[in-house]
Amino acid sequence: MNDTALDTDLLAYTLRLGDDCLVLGQRLSEWAARSPQLEEDVALLNIALDLLGAARTLLTRAGELEGKGRDEDGLAFLRDEPAFTCGLLFEAEGGDFGQTMARQLLVSAYQLPLWQALTASSDELLAGVAGKAAKEAAYHLDHARSWVVRLGDGTEESHRRVQQGLEEVWPYSFELFERDDVVARLVERGVASDPDLLRPVWETTVTEVLKEATLEVPQTTWHPTGGRSGKHLTSFGYLLAEMQHLHRSHPGARW
Amino acid sequence: MSEQLQAEFQAAFQAEVDADGRIEPRDWMPDGYRRTLVRQIAQHAHSEIIGMQPEGNWITRAPSLRRKCILVAKVQDEAGHGLYLYSAAETLGADRDELLDLLHTGRQKYSTIFNYPTTSWADVAAIGWLVDGAAIMNQVPLTRCSYGPYARAMTRVCKEESFHQRQGFEAMTVLANGTPAQRQMAQDALDRWWWPSLMMFGPSDGDSPNSAQSMAWGIKRFSNDELRQRFVDATVPQAEHLGLTVPDPELRLDPETGSYAFGEIDWTEFYAVMKGDGPCNRDRVRNRVAAHEDGAWVREAAAAYADKQARRAAA
Ligand SMILES: [Fe+2]
Ligand SMILES: [Fe+2]
Numbered sequence: 077m078n079d080t081a082l083d084t085d086l087l088a089y090t091l092r093l094g095d096d097c098l099v100l101g102q103r104l105s106e107w108a109a110r111s112p113q114l115e116e117d118v119a120l121l122n123i124a125l126d127l128l129g130a131a132r133t134l135l136t137r138a139g140e141l142e143g144k145g146r147d148e149d150g151l152a153f154l155r156d157e158p159a160f161t162c163g164l165l166f167e168a169e170g171g172d173f174g175q176t177m178a179r180q181l182l183v184s185a186y187q188l189p190l191w192q193a194l195t196a197s198s199d200e201l202l203a204g205v206a207g208k209a210a211k212e213a214a215y216h217l218d219h220a221r222s223w224v225v226r227l228g229d230g231t232e233e234s235h236r237r238v239q240q241g242l243e244e245v246w247p248y249s250f251e252l253f254e255r256d257d258v259v260a261r262l263v264e265r266g267v268a269s270d271p272d273l274l275r276p277v278w279e280t281t282v283t284e285v286l287k288e289a290t291l292e293v294p295q296t297t298w299h300p301t302g303g304r305s306g307k308h309l310t311s312f313g314y315l316l317a318e319m320q321h322l323h324r325s326h327p328g329a330r331w
Numbered sequence: 332m333s334e335q336l337q338a339e340f341q342a343a344f345q346a347e348v349d350a351d352g353r354i355e356p357r358d359w360m361p362d363g364y365r366r367t368l369v370r371q372i373a374q375h376a377h378s379e380i381i382g383m384q385p386e387g388n389w390i391t392r393a394p395s396l397r398r399k400c401i402l403v404a405k406v407q408d409e410a411g412h413g414l415y416l417y418s419a420a421e422t423l424g425a426d427r428d429e430l431l432d433l434l435h436t437g438r439q440k441y442s443t444i445f446n447y448p449t450t451s452w453a454d455v456a457a458i459g460w461l462v463d464g465a466a467i468m469n470q471v472p473l474t475r476c477s478y479g480p481y482a483r484a485m486t487r488v489c490k491e492e493s494f495h496q497r498q499g500f501e502a503m504t505v506l507a508n509g510t511p512a513q514r515q516m517a518q519d520a521l522d523r524w525w526w527p528s529l530m531m532f533g534p535s536d537g538d539s540p541n542s543a544q545s546m547a548w549g550i551k552r553f554s555n556d557e558l559r560q561r562f563v564d565a566t567v568p569q570a571e572h573l574g575l576t577v578p579d580p581e582l583r584l585d586p587e588t589g590s591y592a593f594g595e596i597d598w599t600e601f602y603a604v605m606k607g608d609g610p611c612n613r614d615r616v617r618n619r620v621a622a623h624e625d626g627a628w629v630r631e632a633a634a635a636y637a638d639k640q641a642r643r644a645a646a
Contacts, residue, residue: 098396102391105390105391105399105403106390106391108383108387108390108403108406109380109383109384109387109406109618109619109622110618110621110622110625111622111626112622112625112626112627112629112630113626113629113630114380114410114413114414114417115414116626116629117383117406117407117410118407118410118411118414121403121404121406121407121410122407124403125400125403125404125407128396128399128400128403129400131396132396132397132400135396148396149395149396152396153394153395172625173625173626173629174629225636226632226633226636227629227632229636229639230631230632230633230635230636231628231631231632231635233628233631233632234628234629234631234632234635237628318391318392319391319392321392322392322393322394322452323394323395326394326510326512326513328510329394329509329510329512329513330505330509331394331395331397331398331452331502331505331509
């Protein structure tokens with residue numbers, strides 16, 4: 077590809093990664109002052125901060141690739157729902173602490189090998205983001221693993237709740253490994269990580285943790301999708317309404 | 332313990348305090364000193380965690396990603412401050428769960444400032460600038476407190492609070508120099524937070540019954556009125572720099588002392604808020620209790636799992 081031509085594939089891929097981090101950072105930050113113990117307020121906000129930090133770099137880069145003068149805030153606050161390309165797993169509502177941790181396990185077990193693979197991306201910016209994000213994802217995974225195990229193998233109530241939370245979020249995990257044309261072309265170019273290689277790593281991690289947690293791997297025929305093409309859950313509109321309203325109420329203002 | 336021995340311990344304790352030394356957890360200390368410290372440290376810890384609510388409710392609505400990250404980091408710091416302070420209280424024999432219970436049942440207080448609502452984004456900036464600013468005035472002297480673990484916790488806390496204060500002032504500067512709507516938002520926030528911030532230093536010296544004892548014990552170094560005056564003197568020029576008006580018609584600079592004379596604080600309001608009738612007392616406590624109760628099953632699970640692991644290790 078010619079250097080000056082608009083690299084629409086790279087733009088789409090960078091935006092997906094950025095949107096995933098942004099909306100999950102937003103969801104996790106909803107736990108501020110609501111978590112089960114003070115240590116978790118610190119931990120959940122820490123994870124949120126890692127994700128929001130990655131989102132800022134990725135969205136800034138996406139804006140540059142797009143070349144229409146949109147910065148991170150232009151992309152975060154001024155796009156409407158169909159222009160967001162986050163995966164459904166990232167945007168889904170957090171539910172209780174068990175569901176939040178079940179989702180975090182599925183996400184971190186995916187993001188860790190994703191970022192590890194992207195450290196070798198031929199795109200320098202992605203490789204740079206990935207180096208930092210892989211270290212963070214390793215911590216996120218440890219944290220989620222330790223909670224899923226404690227909840228699964230804790231009390232009857234915690235076992236029931238975390239299993240139920242897992243059932244809620246599990247169907248959204250299939251979308252993570254979809255291989256559409258954008259991903260296929262970027263894998264070919266050595267830019268993107270290959271979802272076919274990520275899937276077995278993810279499965280091994282997740283099944284191992286669920287086994288230790290005495291939890292069942294959910295069985296479902298429902299494989300919802302659409303996030304990557306801008307078709308989102310109903311709850312996502314509310315997330316955006318809350319996140320964007322202040323920024324949009326003051327067009328052009330600096331903060 | 333014999334009376335003579337008791338007197339010797341007491342004398343050694345006071346000599347250590349008077350020499351600006353540090354009392355450590357294993358040292359002998361008077362019961363009143365221990366009780367006073369537990370109460371003060373616990374109320375301080377409660378203030379940190381209740382203080383997460385008024386600003387935390389703007390995290391999801393922050394107007395830029397940079398501001399969102401700054402705010403998330405700040406609220407996370409406040410949770411960390413709560414953790415250090417409950418730990419400091421535990422070195423005196425208190426228990427975090429029991430202290431939380433005292434907060435949840437209204438038997439221990441937290442700073443009255445957090446019973447005011449944050450109705451606009453500028454309130455986040457004003458809290459950083461004024462509330463963290465006032466907290467620093469109160470807390471820097473505590474880094475020299477006679478009780479070692481409290482003094483050390485405060486050293487760490489004060490570094491972060493001064494960071495919060497600078498960020499708050501910077502956010503306020505952007506608003507004050509922004510659009511007319513942002514400027515108005517900034518002025519409105521100053522109007523609402525000024526007097527409650529002055530109240531953060533507590534009642535006037537004449538009405539502050541425990542101050543003298545705390546000073547003798549090396550817990551308190553400066554009087555409430557002295558600290559309040561320092562805060563006013565440091566903050567009024569900052570407000571002027573922002574081009575904002577401090578809502579006190581009686582504010583006057585005394586050119587001789589370089590100090591500001593200011594109007595009478597409405598102590599009726601202060602005591603009403605302290606007793607539970609501020610705009611947000613009920614919400615703050617209700618939210619805290621709800622978070623605690625909603626999380627009970629998680630804490631029980633962690634404890635049950637730890638027990639199982641201990642039994643497995645023993646088997
Ligand atoms: Fe603090
Ligand atoms: Fe602070």
